[in-house]
Amino acid sequence: xxxxxxxxxxxxxxxxxxxxxxxxxxxxxxxxxxxxxxxxxxxxxxxxxxxxxxxxxxxxxxxxxxxxxxxxxxxxxxxxxxxxxxxxxxxxxxxxxxxxxxxxxxxxxxxxxxxxxxxxxxxxxxxxxxxxxxxxxxxxxxxxxxxxxxxxxxxxxxxxxxxxxxxxxxxxxxxxxxxxxxxxxxxxxxxxxxxxxxxxxxxxxxxxxxxxxxxxxxxxxxxxxxxxxxxxxxxxxxxxxxxxxxxx
Numbered sequence: 001x002x003x004x005x006x007x008x009x010x011x012x013x014x015x016x017x018x019x020x021x022x023x024x025x026x027x028x029x030x031x032x033x034x035x036x037x038x039x040x041x042x043x044x045x046x047x048x049x050x051x052x053x054x055x056x057x058x059x060x061x062x063x064x065x066x067x068x069x070x071x072x073x074x075x076x077x078x079x080x081x082x083x084x085x086x087x088x089x090x091x092x093x094x095x096x097x098x099x100x101x102x103x104x105x106x107x108x109x110x111x112x113x114x115x116x117x118x119x120x121x122x123x124x125x126x127x128x129x130x131x132x133x134x135x136x137x138x139x140x141x142x143x144x145x146x147x148x149x150x151x152x153x154x155x156x157x158x159x160x161x162x163x164x165x166x167x168x169x170x171x172x173x174x175x176x177x178x179x180x181x182x183x184x185x186x187x188x189x190x191x192x193x194x195x196x197x198x199x200x201x202x203x204x205x206x207x208x209x210x211x212x213x214x215x216x217x218x219x220x221x222x223x224x225x226x227x228x229x230x231x232x233x234x235x236x237x238x239x240x241x242x243x244x245x246x247x248x
Contacts, residue, residue: 031191031195031196031199031200031205031206032199032200032202032203032204032205034046034203035163035165035203035204035205036165036205040164040165043163043165044118044141044163046203047118047163047203047204048118048119050202050203051095051117051118051119051121051122052119052120052121052122055201055202056095056096056119056121056122056125057125059095059096059098059122059125060095060096060097060098060125060129063095063096063098067229068098068239069098071229071230071239072098072099072102072158073102074229075102075227075229075242076102076103076105076106077106080227081156081183081185081227081244082183083103083106083107083108083111083154084108085108085153086107086108086111086153086154086183087108087110087111087112087153088111088112088114088151088152088153088154089103089107089111089112089113089114089152089153089154089155089156090114090116090147090151090152090154090155090156090177091103091113091114091115091116091135091155091156091158092116092142092155092156092157092158092160092174093116093117093118093142093157093158093159093160093163094115094116094117094122094123094126094137095117095122095126095158095159096122096125096126096129097115097125097126097127097129097130098158099156099158100113100115100126100130100135101129101130103156104130104132104134104135107154111154112134112136113134113135113136114135114136114138114152115135115136115137115138116137116138116139116140116142116145117137117139117140118139118140118141118142118163119139120139123137123138123139142157142160142161142164142170142173142174143164143169143170143173144173145173145174145176145177147177148177149176149177150177150178150179150180151177151179152177152178152179152182153178153179153181153182153183154182154183154184155174155177155178155182155183155184155185156184156185157174157184157185157186157187157188158185158187159187159188159189159240160188161186161188161207162188162189162199162202162204162205162206162207163204163205164205165205167207167212167215168215168219171215171216171219171221172219174221175219175220175221175247178247179247180247180248181246181247182246182247183224183244183245183246183247184221184244184245184246184247185242185243185244185245186216186241186242186243186244186245187240187241187242188207188212188240188241189204189205189206189207189240189241190206190207190208190209190237190240190241191206191207191208191209192206192237192238194238194240195240198240207241209226209241212241213243216243216245220247220248221245221246221247221248222245222246222247222248223243223245224243224244224245224246225243225244226241226242226243226244227242227243227244228242229242
């Protein structure tokens with residue numbers, strides 16, 4: 001059963017005790033540092049190479065083995081992120097179409113779906129995997145989306161924000177293309193041990209949950225609720241950050 005937490009409580013700062021502080025330091029040391037060592041342009045090219053190559057080819061399989069495919073399906077099936085009534089849906093960082101597959105299954109039949117990814121090769125894989133005429137596929141940088149203001153009433157952004165050294169430009173761009181009242185499902189890697197391991201594999205950064213929530217509020221993206229894949233995920237603080245945001 002997917003659980004939610006009240007968003008405002010999640011924004012409170014907590015004083016770290018000795019063991020917690022040591023775990024934070026260890027996680028930061030384990031986290032991949034490439035994103036902080038090179039320019040954003042160089043980093044973006046290296047990320048594109050990763051996803052164009054063998055690791056990208058394994059992405060769908062990795063999502064299945066980690067359980068994220070099945071758990072994401074439950075999230076949409078149980079309506080924890082509401083798709084009904086959405087007419088224009090944007091899937092940012094579509095990858096191999098893991099989230100797009102759920103959107104095609106549970107969104108209204110007349111909803112238009114646009115899939116965006118930095119990697120042309122990942123978009124090709126998504127097309128082949130989905131085998132569906134409905135989505136439109138575009139290669140684009142999430143910090144420079146080729147859409148007019150207020151174009152979408154629903155956005156999904158699954159595990160792509162961590163490929164930005166600073167979340168603000170990406171979130172600001174997503175906010176720009178959202179209509180007032182539009183909803184976003186944001187999934188990203190958290191600054192804990194499992195997040196640090198993900199960082200090593202995919203050369204990405206991690207985000208602090210409270211700091212990210214405050215940034216969203218600053219950009220007019222209300223941190224509406226936090227979702228957990230299961231009670232065990234909540235206890236173990238696993239699965240990364242999964243939040244529903246609403247455009248003011």
